[in-house]
Amino acid sequence: MHESKSNIAVRVVLNALLLLSVAWFPWWVSLVVVIVLVSRYRAYEVILWGGMIDLLYGSTASVGMPFLSTATFALLLALAEVIKPRLVFYSK
Amino acid sequence: MRPVGLIVGLALIVSVFVSMVPQAAAPFQTVMRPLWHAGNAISGFISNVSVSLTSKQSLQNRIDELERRLLSEQQSIAQAELLKNENQRLMELWDQRVYENTVLARILVRPTVSPYDTVVIDAGSGSGITVDDIVIVDNIPIGKVTRALTSTSMVELFSTSGVESDVLVGFDGVPARAVGQGGGTFRLDLPRDIEISEGDIVVLARFPSSVLASVEAVLVEASDPFQTILFKNPINISDLDWVEVLTQESHARVEE
Numbered sequence: 514m515h516e517s518k519s520n521i522a523v524r525v526v527l528n529a530l531l532l533l534s535v536a537w538f539p540w541w542v543s544l545v546v547v548i549v550l551v552s553r554y555r556a557y558e559v560i561l562w563g564g565m566i567d568l569l570y571g572s573t574a575s576v577g578m579p580f581l582s583t584a585t586f587a588l589l590l591a592l593a594e595v596i597k598p599r600l601v602f603y604s605k
Numbered sequence: 606m607r608p609v610g611l612i613v614g615l616a617l618i619v620s621v622f623v624s625m626v627p628q629a630a631a632p633f634q635t636v637m638r639p640l641w642h643a644g645n646a647i648s649g650f651i652s653n654v655s656v657s658l659t660s661k662q663s664l665q666n667r668i669d670e671l672e673r674r675l676l677s678e679q680q681s682i683a684q685a686e687l688l689k690n691e692n693q694r695l696m697e698l699w700d701q702r703v704y705e706n707t708v709l710a711r712i713l714v715r716p717t718v719s720p721y722d723t724v725v726i727d728a729g730s731g732s733g734i735t736v737d738d739i740v741i742v743d744n745i746p747i748g749k750v751t752r753a754l755t756s757t758s759m760v761e762l763f764s765t766s767g768v769e770s771d772v773l774v775g776f777d778g779v780p781a782r783a784v785g786q787g788g789g790t791f792r793l794d795l796p797r798d799i800e801i802s803e804g805d806i807v808v809l810a811r812f813p814s815s816v817l818a819s820v821e822a823v824l825v826e827a828s829d830p831f832q833t834i835l836f837k838n839p840i841n842i843s844d845l846d847w848v849e850v851l852t853q854e855s856h857a858r859v860e861e
Contacts, residue, residue, distance in 0.1 A: 557612055560612075
């Protein structure tokens, strides 16, 4: 699948926005950006972002799992890849 | 779907192993530090500019809101003053000096940014900070260092949801285990025949010379053999810019 230049530009902008949200904004903003990314692209990089969040801010105390964000983002990616082909308005 | 599943599985396995490496976060923190500092600077600049751009009515509304907050903060200050005086009394009782060689650190990341209710400060092992060092504000403990890199450290708040801390409750120093509920609040359960009252002091067992909180509510049900004690740390981490870290050297002086 060949992505157009505009598609690539949008993906780069979303990833830049994700970087800023990880640094500055409440955690749920990052979650929203990830949802937009995985719904629009097969964005494997969200797993790396999840790993980064876990390494930067992770604590085992509150949730009992040191890689919760990684697992959550990976799950969102997997779910998106299952759901997207079943949507009527999804274009490959 | 198969390649996605394979990649997701591999990523999870890799993340488990990477999370076990203590210094794995170092390169990411090196990248993020300038962003964190820039974020603090920008938010300060925006709040200064926004004041000059708002209408008179907006400013009046803001003044009214701040007056309401001031009243609420004055109540918190009164409670903090009570705890501070109790702190001083305990320290005199224990014949201990005021803490020396604390490390002053700026807060880079507040709990709202972190999904795990943790705090990142801009001092680390290079300043003598080590894991398990206590973090205090106005001599009131708020958390402990769980990761100390060279120039940054991660602090886990005692009140983070699920964090358990050994505490001593009340005048008799009843030992108990408190569980953080998030937002500076704690709860613990004690047998109902132990007399605990609102306003009783709670201290950390490992840090008995500083008051952690005071009891805000005691919940008892007729059919329950236990009573639930609720207490709240008066420090609002969201309003803070600076904290102090008691290094191991400070601990050694305190225990002399």
